Amino acid sequence: MYRKTYALINNDILENNVKKIKEKYNEYKYYIGVVKNNAYNHGIHIINSIIKGGINYLAVSSLDEALEIRKYYIDIPILILEPIDLEDTIVASKNDITIAVDNLDYVKKLNGLEFKNKLKIHMIIDSGMNRLGLKDKDEINEVEKIIKSNDKLYLEGLFTHFATSGFKDEYYDIALEKVYELISDLDIKNIPIIHFARSLTLERHPKCDYTTGIRLGILMYGYNSNISYSDSFKDKLRMLKREKYLKKNNISESILDSNLAVEPAFSLYTKVISIRHAKKGEIVGYEASYKCEEDAVIATLPVGYADGVNKNYGDVVINNKRYKIISDCMDMIMVLVDEDVKIDDEVEIFGNIISPREVCQNLGVNAYHLYSLISNRVPRVHIENKEKSEVKY
Ligand SMILES: Cc1ncc(COP(=O)(O)O)c(C=O)c1O
Known part of the structure; x- marks a missing residue:
């Protein structure tokens, strides 16, 4: 790793998160780890650890993602949550990858294909979100009938997804x-x-009838639905906004059941590559994005919006002290520091002192979005069994 920007992914935390979730929600047989988008961008090399924690099925969004995972994990069942092209179902069956179906016509055509290997199928039911899924009872019954009539097709599962x-x-x-x-x-x-x-759904609602499995995404990655507010002005504003939203939509908050102590496993680090001294009145960055109100010390960091980081993140931490990001570029950001900061000092973008939740609040996005921002050019360094190893994607 030559450039000093990297994501530190603690696989041991993820293993523990799964164990904690399983302990609390222990009535299920199938714990489906949602590892789409490179495992919410943690990197697919977390999979070994979540399996150790108790995940026994995986879910992704495309055949490409499933095949990439299949290279490393040959036994674990993998479900593609979105319908795939009919002609690709042969490849799916060959690689023991489960497909999801959401319309009758597709299933009729599937029935006409020649499979050597059995194709496992999950039927998607539209619960009203109008994104995917069958929404007509006769069609649902017909889909079941067709699949059952073909000994190369197997209706292994059925799922839905709730909008709210x-x-x-x-x-x-x-x-x-x-x-x-x-x-x-x-x-x-x-x-x-x-x-x-x-x-x-898991955290806020009772177990649904018939269900034998759950899909674990953001909770497994350490983000529970507990929302805590500090006394800061920003947080008070956020709380008021949320109360207004709940009132307007006639929503009563369900009992918050999230005493589940899952932890985020994703931290982002870099190092100082340049220190500059600027006089009062000098400018910093493109379009003079910052003007020094007094003599200033500025640290330049090798991480920018091409990596997913911009100045709206707020602060960074260097030697346990917070400093403000004042300018951003594609590959670098500039931070207002002091004489304590030196070239090569390690910088936390988020992780330990700055939580991912804080960054989400500053950016006005949710955790799914934050993790998606961190680009694949940032190497992932995994901690597994307390040992570090670097993986390039
Ligand atoms: C169909 C489906 N199931 C499960 C998940 C995982 O959701 P969560 O991360 O909220 O657990 C997603 C996420 O986008 C999804 O689209």
Whole structure:
């Protein structure tokens, strides 16, 4: 690793997060780790650790992602959460990758293909989100009939996804009732893997009838739904905004059940590559993005928006002290520091003192978005069994 910017991914924390989740929500047989987008950008080399923690199925969003994982993990079942092209289903079956189906026409065509290996299928039910899934009861019954009539096709699972699973609100109740009604004619007992819940659903709602599996994404990566507010002005404003939103949408917050002590495993570090002294009145960065109000010390860091980092992150930490980001470029940011900071000092962008939650709040995005921002040119250094190893993607 020549450039000094890297993401430190603690696989041991992820293993423990899964163990904690399993301990608390222990009524399921299938714990499906959602590892799409390079495992929420933690890198697929976390998979060994989440399997050790108790994950026994994986979920991704494309065949490409599934095949990449299959290179390293030959046994674990992998579900692609989105429908794939019909002609690619042969490759999926060859590599023991499970597909998801969401329309009758597709299933009829699938029935006409010649498979050497059995193709495992999960049926998607639309709970009202109108993104994916079957929403007509007759079609759902027909899909089941076709799959059952073909001995190369196997209806292994059925799932849905809720639009509003964060709150106990009328949409969630309506969605759940709708799903129960849509699947009421199916031979549910012979579909082994029924999974409705994702992280927030799991934390905020009782177990759904029939379900034998859950899909674990952001909770596994250490982000629970507890929202805590400090006394700061910014946080007070945020709290007021949230209260207004709940009131406007007639939403009552469900009992917050998240005493689950999962921890984030993703930290981002870099090093100081240049220190400069600027006189009062001098400018810093493109478009004079900062003007020195007095003589200043500026540290330049080799991380920029091409890596996913910009000045809206707020602060960085150097030698346990916070400093403000004052300018950003594609590959570098500049930080207002003091005489204590030296070239080669290590810098925390987020991780230990600055939590990912704080960065999310400063950027006005959620954790899914923050992790997606960190680009693949940033090497991932994994800690596994307390040992560090670097992985390039
Ligand atoms: C179909 C589906 N299931 C599960 C997940 C994981 O959700 P979470 O990270 O909230 O657990 C996602 C995330 O986008 C998804 O699209």
